[in-house]
Amino acid sequence: MSSIWGKCIKISVFGESHGTAIGVVIDGLPPGIQLDKEEIQKEMDRRKPGLDTYSTPRKEGDMVDIVSGFFNGHTTGTPLCGIIRNIDKRSKDYDELKDIMRPGHADFAGRLRYNGYNDYRGGGHFSGRLTAPIVFAGAIATQYLRQQGITIGTHLLQVGRIEDTRVDLVNIQKEQLTNFRNMRFPVIDPKAAENMKMEIDNARMDQNSVGGMLETAIINLPAGLGSPMFESVESRLSAFVFSIPGVKGIDFGTGFGFASMCGSEGNDGFKALPLEGAPPNPMPNSTKTKDLESCPLLHTNHSGGINGGITNGMPVVFRTVFRPTPSIGRPQQALDMKTMKAKKYCIHGRHDPCIALRAVPVLDAAAALVVLDLVMKAKGHSRE
């Protein structure tokens, strides 16, 4: 369904930007995950608006209230529901929007989809605010995956015309990914951060916004996850990622670079397996050892860790592109549903000049949820 996702675990996201509350039910979580609530809140804070001038000054105060599925410090295995109250909503800002369809927004498509009954205030269920429950669910998945030795991290690869360095597809260190999670502007090249900030500042001062690109890496994934065809790891990841408002493209490994490549270049050649003579194993512990991290199986990783839809033990790396925030102060060509005519319109209210920046923890969460689902499919629910 529209706002329910998953196979072995399922999440059901609810809420509107200006309603009473938003939240998520997570069904099928493994029982016995010890949850560090502070760490969950830290993830929520990474997405939270209003931290500095690079994002919207609204204060959403994303405190999550866990009302079920959590007992004596651990997940119970039954549905876990987290609720976030909407407190700093200024619905008045949106009153005039009832019949004004903003360009680049879901207003028009949504109105047709829901026969005009959808909550239009602040985008309603289409709002980027709905990524908060996803970050919450992802934070729980992340704590489980850490016990399995799996690490995920995302950096800003591009903001407007400014590009960061790509990660090393073959050799990604855990420290790098952990650092990304602790940086306000997660980039590899510190200079890029400065220029990106300037790019965003300029857009804001110009009553405009700017697009961007993120790069996400997942390391220490066991080989053998996923399936051919419709449950390919790429299918699972892309389906989730395109649920995040503003995403318009995704590619894996060398991705769009493959178009102009030849096979002799793009095929990743094998090294020897680190443990010679080891029997092939769908979830070899060896892929989780420190040794393997510094001794990858393949010379290159154009495939981005996935062949035939299945993980091959190399880092899974993908890029996601975000459109510039559609909400800008400049006059734009909107549609007035009362007159059915185009109308010049300036969007007021407070908005992020670059949604890609705030989407960093959302990508981490999306990746964690997909990986958790794949791991549970392989391992079942009866083992921790």
Add this chain to the structure above:
Amino acid sequence: MSSIWGKCIKISVFGESHGTAIGVVIDGLPPGIQLDKEEIQKEMDRRKPGLDTYSTPRKEGDMVDIVSGFFNGHTTGTPLCGIIRNIDKRSKDYDELKDIMRPGHADFAGRLRYNGYNDYRGGGHFSGRLTAPIVFAGAIATQYLRQQGITIGTHLLQVGRIEDTRVDLVNIQKEQLTNFRNMRFPVIDPKAAENMKMEIDNARMDQNSVGGMLETAIINLPAGLGSPMFESVESRLSAFVFSIPGVKGIDFGTGFGFASMCGSEGNDGFKALPLEGAPPNPMPNSTKTKDLESCPLLHTNHSGGINGGITNGMPVVFRTVFRPTPSIGRPQQALDMKTMKAKKYCIHGRHDPCIALRAVPVLDAAAALVVLDLVMKAKGHSRE
């Protein structure tokens, strides 16, 4: 599940490259679709190998035998199963591959996934041959969609270093898309075709292969299809498209170009609605009229026809990138599972130097199946 896809209609694909047969069960088709079997076969032939020197000389003879769900010239509404016998298989070519993991292929990942029990001959269930049943299912969907006025077409946007012109995102004519389906080298710029052929010829003579990019357009889609979040049209299309062997990236509308754009540029401004005063309607017939085709709702179409995951009545346009065929004659660094050591290996057998070319009808089929599913979700099964 791995090889089952869909919500309102479902397809279940089976078979291995060198097994007895491959095929597909299509469940949930609307009853009463009048099927033109010749036209279905024509679609199969577009994908069929061995037509000329640009693709593999194997003769797969993709004749589909419909064994159920078809009665008196129409679909019955109960499961329709199409079976394709494997006739020109030379399994001997693959005998030595049992323990040789080829670079760029799913051999290694698949062996771990299936504990070594998967059929390794010709890639088994991972083979590109499994796209034949998808083309068959898509051909049926296409015949249904045509009655709804919806047209789909795909052209080669890039082969190696050669690029074709992009479609006009705002104004795509039905004739153009229909033409793509009748061309052996579907391109907009005839010169590009010549150069692409040369690029492929060079790769083949060089015992190499070359990557490529496709662009697919869907026109006359009613506005209001799809849903926010996990059933976004982008999520549905990308999940299917990444099931096609060799796809490593997808983007919609302006896609990756959004990264360096600003909002004032990327937001698609509204024109007046063609029928003034018309009540908003989730499936307005007006969007199917000739008038609307030449009188689109928006000035630009950077969004690729989708906002908030929902169609907005403009053409849906997306690009798909294909890696170069991993099977090449040159010596490569394979893995020998018996010794667990890397081993120089040359792939024999007959292979396409550019899978992107043969993937054109597969993309058309994928798009048709996704759109049919979205239309059925909106309209239900009780009306034709």
Add this chain to the structure above:
Amino acid sequence: MSSIWGKCIKISVFGESHGTAIGVVIDGLPPGIQLDKEEIQKEMDRRKPGLDTYSTPRKEGDMVDIVSGFFNGHTTGTPLCGIIRNIDKRSKDYDELKDIMRPGHADFAGRLRYNGYNDYRGGGHFSGRLTAPIVFAGAIATQYLRQQGITIGTHLLQVGRIEDTRVDLVNIQKEQLTNFRNMRFPVIDPKAAENMKMEIDNARMDQNSVGGMLETAIINLPAGLGSPMFESVESRLSAFVFSIPGVKGIDFGTGFGFASMCGSEGNDGFKALPLEGAPPNPMPNSTKTKDLESCPLLHTNHSGGINGGITNGMPVVFRTVFRPTPSIGRPQQALDMKTMKAKKYCIHGRHDPCIALRAVPVLDAAAALVVLDLVMKAKGHSRE
């Protein structure tokens, strides 16, 4: 997933008996259903405990807070979340139960399923209290179905040794079903009510409990809903009904009575169709007319309104059996997980002597949700 149900609409139920809150997310509701909140609360009250001596004296105060998916008096079509706070919980009553597995309860099976991490207080997620969110979701479905002319009602067919009259399988009047909803002891034969009350009183005074049977009828269902095989109406209804704690059997129409019947008796013979010459139609309006109610299509209705898994336009009627409440005051043979030995144990706390009685509105809700899902599958989401 365990607590997520549905195809076209989905409900995701969360909460534990003694946690902070319980609730439900309903995804995929048609937009624009005008909700009468008082009527919803009335349904909640039918299930609410503590109304009289025939049910548990706990006061659960089942006030539902709708936090999303509801705007300007109508459903929006985006996920609707209803939350019920747990207020009158006495968790102390359950402290000693941590390691005591009660007979007839899910304690032991649940402990193994969740590795001992589940919330054991009051049965946790296994509690009958989790039917409150189902009643809420069903009340919304019921308001939608009423607009379609579909009516549902349930009566107590048996309590202990006392039996009520069965409904007339062929001729069920709307008034009868509406009356069931307004009765505290919904029965056809008033005498049965008196005897049932006595049966329950006796059980309670005896520190015991008693089983029961319900009969549910759905009238004015359009013919042609459901599908053969795995989406048979019986499959859909039974799968939901067996999710209700305490249900151990279900049958349709003549049900178990068929075992000793012969075909000439059990086949329902046709009358003439009321509108002669009318073309067959998957959702004939004629089946909704008053005329048809008094002029059913078949002479008898042993099939309970379903043939080949599909509605035939006759009333759908099914019976559900409930085990006696496992919680009784008498000493029972429990299991002590600390010693792994059996142990005499008396259950304290407040419990219903007959859960079948309180399950009446739950059955109405279950039926309403299944029927809504079937209707949406047939009609799609784009029409009201």
Add this chain to the structure above:
Amino acid sequence: MSSIWGKCIKISVFGESHGTAIGVVIDGLPPGIQLDKEEIQKEMDRRKPGLDTYSTPRKEGDMVDIVSGFFNGHTTGTPLCGIIRNIDKRSKDYDELKDIMRPGHADFAGRLRYNGYNDYRGGGHFSGRLTAPIVFAGAIATQYLRQQGITIGTHLLQVGRIEDTRVDLVNIQKEQLTNFRNMRFPVIDPKAAENMKMEIDNARMDQNSVGGMLETAIINLPAGLGSPMFESVESRLSAFVFSIPGVKGIDFGTGFGFASMCGSEGNDGFKALPLEGAPPNPMPNSTKTKDLESCPLLHTNHSGGINGGITNGMPVVFRTVFRPTPSIGRPQQALDMKTMKAKKYCIHGRHDPCIALRAVPVLDAAAALVVLDLVMKAKGHSRE
């Protein structure tokens, strides 16, 4: 979808009674199951018609051709498709049925469901013949479950007025279940078999048919399978069982007998656990030992091995009721769609006087598929 079932494994059934072929795709099977094809055929033969006078004299010759997913004697883990050609069809017998809706059959409901496009010959996709692919899929599941020590068996509990003894809910021996599979008339009381045969003979000679009831038992199931609410073991089993044509009721353990029971009687008291001090375990090997079979955990088994939707380690036992075959030679009140009037009609052709008898292996198959799905959910696909 209508003819697709499953969570971890999925089966997709296709075909019509008088079409070219029927069959099934099984997706998600564990790789490496060694298949004994003779044993599979033996299961097919149990269901096959024409063995003696108690069933229809048609010869369906149910030879299954496995065309995928099977390699070197083992399942590959990729979709396994089995196809059964329809050879002894006499479609002429059904020509006059095009517009005649037979009582007790799905003709009328199906015609409305599929707008008149469904294949009406021999019931088309509604035919009992479609249980053949289910028996095939179940036979594969059975071979996997045997390795896990799980045994399933079904006997005729009732045919017309003749009843067999019930199984001992607490103490069911493996031998008894295995014997059921080798008997043409699987009953416990040999006298019952004789009387049942007479009952069927009488019905046939009388141009009539007779109903029946089956009882199915599953032993050595690990405790902890299933989930509360919508994935209760009862929900999963009943949803599948109601897909079998002719089933109109199901109950578990004491089932409908619970209605007149009190709690002190119906709660199953605990014995000591056989291995004292053993830690609770979701899939304890101890439940698979011979010891446990003769030393069950509970004194009684009214719950039929399931509490709160989850297995408790006791035998799972359920009863299924079948209506009498609707096809009988006697004149009946059919509906003529051309005149929209009722019409006396005698069904010709060859039919089983008691479908319950031939349904025995179908119930075994249904149970095996559901159990396999539950086991895979608990254990994942990465282990055998």
